[in-house]
Amino acid sequence: MKLYKTKKNCGKLLLGILAFCTGMILLTGCGSSSEQKQNKNEETAEENKEEDKVQIGLTVDSFVIERWIRDRDVFVATARELGAEVNVQDAGADVKEQISQIEYFINKQVDVIVVIARDCGALSDAIQKAQSAGIPVISYDRMVNNANTDLYISFDNRKVGEIMAQALVNALPQGGDVFMIQGSSSDNNVQMVKQGFDDMLADTDLHVVYEANCDGWTAELAAGYVEEALEKYPHVKGIMCGNDDIVSQVVQVLAENQLAGNVVVVGQDGDLAACQRIVEGTQYMTAFKPIEDLARKAAKYAVEMGSGKGVAELEDVTETVNDGTYEIPSCILEPTAVTKENIDKVIIEGGFHRRDEVYLNADYS
Template identity: 30%
Template sequence: MKKKLIALLLALAMGASLAACGGGGGTTQSPAGGTETTPAGTETGSGGEQTGAGKTVGIAMPTQSSERWINDGANMKAQLEALGYEVVLQYAEDDVQMQVSQIENMVAQQVDCLVIAAVDSGALTTVEAQAKTAGIPIIAYDRLLMDTDAVSYYASFDNKGVGTAIAEYIVEHKDLEAAKAAGESYTIEFFMGSPDDNNAVLLYQGIMEVLQPYLDDGTLVCKTGRTSFDDTCILRWSQEEAQKMCENYLSGFYADEDLDIICSAFDGFAYGCRSALEAAGYTEANWPMITGQDAELMATKNIISGKQTMSIYKDTRLLAEKCVTMVNAVINGTEPEINDTETYDNGVMVVPSYLCTPLAVDKDNYQELLVDSGYYTAEQLAE
């Protein structure tokens, strides 16, 4: 009942939000690394004025290799255009120097605000300083910008909460308390996010705060012994690297015993692990629990078919909306809504943040959370 209520409220909120932000320009993606600039439209803000008329927002996204970043860019672009802003949207394809160059160009174009989802959260300090000198405010989008005082705000999900939700799902659906009481155990391996992404560290912390006691008492057994962040992190969130890791684990440690749980921090890792499992001969009879993050379309299809157990639903429409309100407030000289002023210390300052709430999605609730809210259509999931 609680999940149904959450889904209903989410659907109502998003319906109202998208109606208010509708009517923007097209959302066709630019070619890899290319620039897409759309002239300001004639849409008006809630007060009847062209909120963004004559203003330009630069959006620097990390990659188009992941569905979620394409959606993030498209959602922000559409909502900003609906407010009358011109939008420069670029993807760096996981190339740090390309992203530096893209942002330098945006600074040279004298955009009025920068939204940055970094390829490497600590590698942009020089260009961020250039933006600050030019008087251009920066909003970090879903990846905290590290070691800089040039960032004004941060829009993200509760990243530690993502890890907590993944771990709590494992505890509940594997009934680890009952296993502990019966002296039983499950094998588990970890596939964590990129070491240059602060979110990945927080997610790992959320997972381990919940699961470490079960590792300590033997209810969970990691046969590789790889449980630290350094041992489990995967640079640039690489699906291919996750697949290689899983192949090595299965051949080196699980030749005579099944792997029960794959604690994956990203849907892309889940895809790689699926390929490794199929190559190793796993079937429905011994298929492990596989977690994920982002509730991508392919991941949702895999959840329906049983090839992935769950994912974390992070509504990119909602996150884009919150970031757009930050942009609009900063450009118009007002204070945006924030709900966290303590958590996100980037090494130089604590960045004021707005954190959206992540939700666990699986075969039992994907219809409510993803379809009924309009995030995906039944036709998309049936393709």
């Protein structure tokens, strides 16, 4: 009888243990379900937060040119500080690819598109598609022609040409022959630079005897142009180059002909290599454009426009520039002529390049 009771009690105990375990499992299951629900809610909230961010599509001509890398980095960093996300696309110097990228941004329904144009005359249809979809478009640095973009932000490109010409006038008061090795003929900025340059030289003793354009901003083409020009005009006094990348090719040819430092060469952009050449004496001047200011302003405008702010409400958009058909609201920044005399103040003290980098091959003690 005692044995029976013991077995009976053991059975009750076993049933109790089983019931307790089952309850714990059920409680654990409820806890897991609750945690899963909470995690899902947190994920949804995070997704909604991401969706609330202004989405900017940035398509860049290519990153072969040094300055576009800096533009991109500052633009993206500024936009993120302002709570936006930037989808950067590299067109790889291909117009069709850039058109495809604009269409991709349209399909993704980004809030604003920023374009550093490969070909200023080939993107108007794609831009108009974006605008038809209700997406504002910013022409960055280079005006997209005949497209009626919502905003244009750049430097005073006509003044870039003027200060290039003025630098040659200052360095060559006796006058002489000048070459113009310009950038891409499809870049609207190139035409504006040329206008400023030509007008400034009009009543001087400097005479342009040779002109060429580096299609697609392919700097390597400049070497052949300079070689050809030197055969016809070996006593050249000055060379105007579309940018500092082109200068690098021009100076190399001059060096091969024992002319580096004897011919006054000017460019634009303030590339590190250009600043090094200036202190070394093989490049006279670069038209420096504070691109970090440009990138920061453009990012701020993009975020504001993507948030629904009208162009008329944007700070410092105080003029218009004609794109060939339309007057485009514009923000225009000023370039600065940088020579050996002011390179320390403008470039180094301004934080654009470090002193040890600029004077890498020259004495600055």
